[in-house]
Amino acid sequence: MKTLTLSIACLVTWCCASAHTADLRMQFLLDGPAPPPEPLDVDRDKAVCGQLNLLDERLLVDQETKGIQNVVVYLYTGRGGTQLPASKPSKQTRKLLAKECRFEPHVVLAQSGDTLIFDVSEAKVGHNININFFRNNHSGILIPAGNNRDFSLQKAEPAPLPIDCNIHPWMRAWLVVLDHPYAAVSDAQGRIEIKGLPENQELTFRVFHEDARHLTNVTIDGNVQQWDRNRFQVTLAKGTNDLGQVKLSPENFASIQTAVSTGQ
Secondary structure, three states: OOEEEEOOOOOOOOOOOOOOOEEEEEEEEEOOOOOOOOEOOOOOOOOOHHHOOOEOOOOOEOOOOOEEOOOEEEEOOOOOOOOOOOOOOOOOEEEEEEEOOEEEOOEEEEEOOOEEEEEOOOOOOOEEEEEOOOOOOOEEEEEOOOOEEEEEOOOOOOOOEEEEEOOOOOOEEEEEEEOOOOEEEOOOOOEEEEEEEOOOOEEEEEEEOOOOOOOOOEEEOOEEEOOEOOEEEEEEOOEEEEEEEEEEOHHHOHHHHHHHHOOO
């Protein structure tokens, strides 16, 4: 993997402050035409869900900037990754809202020791929320409309996990549970910022997007790079470090390739 040394400025989502002083910014862009989201085939609870004009959220691209939403970047501490001292548990409450037959937010970032609330208090129909954990207890929870359930996230998970509704198969969100706070998810313009990272140390980051499991042909400032297992390495200087625009080829995304093959 190619090591990058950065030193300048960019933006957005979830992180915690720490004693370290290095911040990482980057912006993910689609290097090609931005496809509009397709309507979903709603075949359950049609009287409620079928009236909502629901759209496929697997790939959301801003039509103006071509920014890619819901790209997850997190410090990778698994085998061959960055070695960190133990982080203090944040013990925060993270909420996943089931409303209007979809999940909000689409990606939940959490730390081991946090509590996840499945909130169905504003829903007009019930949901059976299912997460196939690797390290936490298996979760298949039937929640009637107007209710919520708490779930304790005791351990970090080795990869992002899908959150599904067994009643409404089009509903999906993602859960990332780490043993540290160094993660972010891109906003509607594809922008990310992770704060409080260790400086002057080679760090390994992993990039995840649900519609692009294997990222290839990654272009950064005009230079094409091949990320090994969706990971990149970087050494950060004190202050804000800007990786700049990270352009991803349309060939990375399954939904685009499906649309091309079917002539849509």
